[in-house]
C-alpha cells in the first residue's frame with residue numbers, strides 16, 4: 001500500500017466510525033504564547049479539552065502536520081542520525097470529545113491495524129500506564145483489560161510516567177496513555193531476543209507506532225492535577241512509521257514518503273544512498289528538513305532572526321551544512337527539491353503546489369545568504385588555524401569555536417572536523433561554558449512565570465460583545481499572576497467583554513475597569529486557549545464585584561480605520577498586480593498598518609500610485625461594511641472569500657465584505673469606508689525573497705503626513721517668494737550653484753598658482769639646494785599639498801617647509817625633490833614627527849612628503865625652524 005492510500009484508509013476507517021474528517025491545522029502556531037509549532041495533533045483542540053471552547057463535533061479524525069523542534073518535544077538532534085525520528089511528521093489522529101473512551105479507542109485501533117491493514121498480531125505490543133506515586137495514581141488496569149481481549153498478556157507491558165503519561169507541555173491537558181509498538185525485526189532476531197525486552201529501548205525496528213491518550217487531567221503550574229470537565233480520547237499515529245511497517249521497510253526513510261527525495265539529492269550530489277553512513281545521515285537530514293521548511297513557508301512562517309522564524313532558519317542551515325560538508329554541495333540545492341516534494345505530498349497538501357514559486361525563491365535566497373556566511377566563517381577559521389599554528393599551539397580557544405557557532409552557524413563538529421585536518425583541537429570545556437552562558441542569558445531575557453488560574457465564578461463562559469459595544473458591566477471569572485522578566489502582571493478573564501484580544505494582526509484593546517471608585521487600567525488584551533485575557537499591572541482590591549469595563553474608543557476607531565484599509569489595500573494590490581498576491585502577514589495598530597504579501601518585484605511608483613488611488617476611491621465611495629457572522633465556510637467561499645492556506649478556520653466563519661473585497665476576518669472594522677478619510681502608503685520594500693511589505697497610514701495620521709509635506713513646500717515657496725514654477729526655479733538654482741562652484745574652483749586654482757609663484761621668488765640656496773620655508777595663509781591642508789606638488793615639478797633640488805594656522809589648528813608640511821631624498825638620506829616623515837613636537841602634535845608620511853597636525857599654532861615658526869635645522873644638518877654634513 002503506498003503512503004497516499006494508507007492515509008486515506010485511516011481517514012475512511014474513522015469516517016465509517018462517525019468521525020468528522022478535518023484537514024490539518026497550520027503547523028506554525030500564531031496565537032499561543034506557550035507554543036510555537038504544532039507538536040501534536042491535539043494542540044488545536046486544547047481549548048476544547050480545557051473546557052474553554054464548546055464541543056462542536058464529538059468525534060474528529062485527521063492527519064496533522066507536526067513539528068518537534070523546540071520545547072518539551074524536541075527531536076532535532078536525532079533526526080538523520082537514526083532512521084525513525086523527524087522534525088516534521090504527519091500524525092494520524094482520532095478524537096473523542098466527551099464521547100467514547102478507553103474501550104472504543106483500543107478496539108478501533110486494533111480493528112484498523114489488524115483487520116483492515118493486516119499487520120501481524122504476533123509483532124504487536126501494547127503498553128499501559130504502570131501508575132505513579134508522585135501523582136497518586138494506580139496502574140491503568142482498565143486499559144490493560146481491554147488489551148487482554150486482543151493480545152496475550154506477555155504482549156502487554158507496563159510503562160512509566162515518561163512513556164505512558166502524556167503531557168503536552170509543563171502545564172495543560174494530560175492523561176495516561178497506551179502505546180502500540182511493532183517489532184519489525186527478522187524471525188531469527190525475534191527468536192534471539194523477545195520484542196517486549198526492546199520496547200522503548202530506542203531500537204530502530206522495535207518502534208512505537210500509535211499512542212492512545214486518555215485525556216482526563218489538567219496539569220497546573222504548581223504541578224498538581226485537576227480533573228477535566230469531561231473525559232476525552234486523543235490518539236496519534238506516526239504516519240511515516242506506519243508506512244515503514246506496511247511497506248516492510250527497515251527505516252522510515254526507505255518508504256515512498258522519503259525515497260524520491262533522497263534519490264533526488266543523491267543524484268544531485270553524485271552519491272548513493274546506503275553506501276556510507278556519513279553520506280546517508282546527510283541525505284536523511286536534507287530529505288527531512290526540506291519538508292519542514294517548505295511547509296513552514298506555506299504556513300507563512302519565513303526564516304528570520306527571531307522566534308519561530310529563527311528555528312526554521314536554523315533547520316534550513318542544518319540541512320545546507322550537511323550537504324556542504326558531506327555531499328560536497330557548495331551551491332544552493334535545497335530549493336531544487338521542492339519539485340519532488342510536491343510529487344510526493346502535493347496531492348494531500350495542495351498548499352505546496354499553490355505556493356511553489358514562493359517556497360523555491362525563499363529557500364534559494366536563504367541558501368545563498370548562508371553559503372556566504374559559511375564562506376566568511378571558513379575564512380575566519382583559516383586565519384585562526386594560521387595564528388594557532390604560528391603561535392605553536394595545538395588547542396583553539398572554546399570562545400572562538402563558539403563565535404563560529406553563534407555567528408556563522410558552524411556547529412562544533414564542523415569546526416572540529418576542519419581543525420582535525422590541521423592537527424588542532426578545540427577546548428571543549430570553554431566551548432560548553434560559552435554555550436551555557438548564552439543559554440542563561442536568553443533564559444533570563446525571556447523568563448516568564450505563570451501562576452495558576454484562580455477561579456471566582458465557575459461555569460461562566462466568556463462572551464465577546466466588542467463588535468457592538470465599547471463598554472459594559474463585567475465580572476471577573478478568573479485571574480492569575482504572571483511574572484515577566486521580573487515584573488508582576490495580572491491576567492483577568494471576564495464573563496462578558498467588550499475588549500478585543502490581539503489576533504489576526506490586530507493589536508489588543510486597552511482601556512480600564514472601574515468599581516467603587518477604583519479604576520484599573522487594562523494595558524493590553526490577548527487571546528489564549530480560547531480565552532480573552534485582559535492584562536493589568538494591579539489586581540482590583542475586590543475582584544468579586546461588578547466592574548464597568550470601558551474600551552479606549554479613540555484608539556479602537558483608529559485601529560478600525562487601519563484594519564478596513566488593510567482589506568481595501570489587499571483587494572487593490574490584487575487588482576493592480578494580479579491574483580498571485582496573497583497575504584503573508586499583517587499588523588494593524590492605531591498608528592499605522594503593515595501588510596506583507598507575495599509578489600516578486602519592487603512596486604513601481606505608478607503601481608503604488610494606482611493602488612493608493614483605488615483605495616482612496618473606495619474610501620470616497622463610502623462603501624458599507626457588510627459583516628456576516630457565523631456563516632458556513634462553503635457559503636463564505638461562494639461569496640468570494642479568500643481562504644488562506646496556513647490558516648485554521650472553523651466550520652462557521654465571520655466574513656467582512658466591502659464590495660469586491662471579501663475576507664475571513666475576526667477583526668473590528670469601520671461601519672462605512674468614508675470614516676477612513678484618506679489612505680497613504682509610506683513605504684514599500686522586500687522582507688525576503690518573494691515577499692514584500694507595505695506600510696501605510698490613514699485618517700488623521702495621513703492628513704498630518706500630507707500637511708507636513710505641504711508645509712515644507714510652503715516654506716520653500718516663501719523662500720522663493722513665489723509659488724510659480726517652483727520646480728524650474730529649484731532646478732535653475734541647482735545648476736547655477738554648480739556653475740558657481742566650478743568658477744570658484746578655477747579661481748582658487750589661479751590663486752594657488754599666484755601663491756606658488758610668489759614662493760618661488762623667495763628661494764634661498766644652500767649648497768645647491770633650493771629652500772622655501774614659510775608660514776602661509778591658506779584655507780586647507782589640501783591647498784598646501786597642491787602648492788607643494790606644483791613646486792616640486794617646477795623647482796629642482798627643492799626643500800619645501802610650510803606651516804599654517806588652519807582654524808586654530810597647526811599644520812606642518814615638508815616636501816623634498818626625490819633626488820635629495822637619496823643624496824642626503826632625508827626622511828620627511830621622521831623630520832615632520834620631530835618638528836611637530838613644537839606644535840604639540842604628530843604626523844608622518846613618506847620620505848619625500850609628510851605632514852603633521854598639532855594643537856598649538858603658536859609653535860609654527862619654531863616647528864619650521866626645527867625642521868629646517870634638521871635638514872640643513874643633513875645637507876651640510
Ligand code: SER
Nearest residue numbers: 040211213234235236
Ligand atoms: N497527543 C499524543 C501524542 O502526541 C497522541 O496524539 O503522542
